[in-house]
Amino acid sequence: MKNKLFLTAIIAIFMLLATACGNGGESAPKTSSKEASTQAKEESPKKEETRTITYLGKEYTIPMEVKNIVITGAMEAMEDSVLLDVKPVGAMTIGGKFPEVFSSIVENAEPIGEKSQPDFETILKLKPDVILASTKFPDEVIQKLEKIGTTIRYSHIATDWEENVKFLGELTGKQEDATAEIEKYSSDLQSAKEKLKETVEGKKVLAVRIRGGNLFIYPETVFVNPLLYSDLGLSGVQEVQAAKAQEQISVEKLAEINPDYLFIQFENNENAQAPNALKDLQQNPILNKTNAFKDDHVFVNVIDPLSEGGPALSRINFLKEAVSALTK
Structure with missing residues (x-):
């Protein structure tokens, strides 16, 4: 009888040890499918939105x-x-x-x-x-x-x-x-057109750049021309209307155009080989006989000389300066 009880105790001890080893010494908590899914998402790398x-x-x-x-x-x-x-x-x-x-x-x-x-x-x-x-x-x-x-x-x-x-x-x-800047420009443009309605009617307004010591004009859709001829509705210049791209013109041609108002853009880096080009132009005896020079309607770098002319910042700044210049 004692031997039978001893054998039963030994078997019970082995069963308890086997169970403990199977669970790593402690019972494993149950994990729901939802918890497992959440855990997998947290462990996987996040995809950038x-x-x-x-x-x-x-x-x-x-x-x-x-x-x-x-x-x-x-x-x-x-x-x-x-x-x-x-x-x-x-x-x-x-x-x-x-x-x-x-x-x-x-x-x-x-x-x-x-x-x-x-x-x-x-x-x-x-x-x-x-x-x-x-x-x-x-x-x-x-x-x-x-x-x-x-x-x-x-x-x-x-x-x-x-x-x-x-x-x-x-x-x-x-x-x-962005919307506020566009709306403000539109509002300022309407005010400018009212101010310029009579002062520049029938007048020739031209904008040129000096690059490499040479004079250039641009098509109506390039540089500050869209503001002058489209936005402000000023009279077009025939040579500008005919231009297909940046086009070099001579001093004699500029004198022939004979603008009433002339805007000049001159940037030092673009004229490194001809640093006196602007001064030479201003002192040219042929140009000094044109309306713009005689009436002191020549304006140099009214906006930063590196300005492209077409972007919003150029337009906003040039509009303000152009109104000031064209009402003199």
Whole structure:
């Protein structure tokens, strides 16, 4: 009897040990399928949320919050960034430095190459969410940028200025600011047209650039011309209407046009080989016989000489200065 009881006790002890070993020394808590699913989601890497943005008829997939923007080649994007206070992590230089006109947005930006020569290695290191590149860039440059990150061609066409501002506003969450700037320009434009209704009627107004020491005019849809001839509705100049692109003209041709008001844009870096070109033009005896020079209606750099003319910032600033000049 004692032997039988002893054997039974030994078997019970072995069963308890087996059970303990099977549970790792403690009972395993039960996990519901819902808890298991939640745990799996938490442990799996989170997929970055994206959104789709449409610009000039093309769709782009971008992060929900765009933080790192690089601007290369697109002066229009730089001007719009100043207008909306968008600070890129990387921006192009001109003559090896950031122009003063962009100082408010490039304080912490990395130089990423010259206007027409992007530094791809530096751009790659900045890990951009979006690269804003000029529509003037050749396809091979765009293709290299696209290998780095989402690259969007920012229009250099002056008539796209509203689309540009709206797009940058949507890209950076500043839609309200963009809308406010467009509406303010529209309001200021109506006031300007009223002021100029009689003062410049029938007058020739011309805007030119001096580049490389030479004089250039532009088509009606380029430079500040859309503001002068479309927005303000001033009388067109035949030579401007006939121009297909940037077109060089001689001093004699400018005298033949004989503008009543003349706006001149002169930037030092663009005239490094001809630093006295503006002075020579102002002292030219042929031009001094034209209406604009005789009436003291010649205006130099009323906006920053690096301004493109077509973007919103250029328009806003030029409108204000043009009204002041054209009412003298």
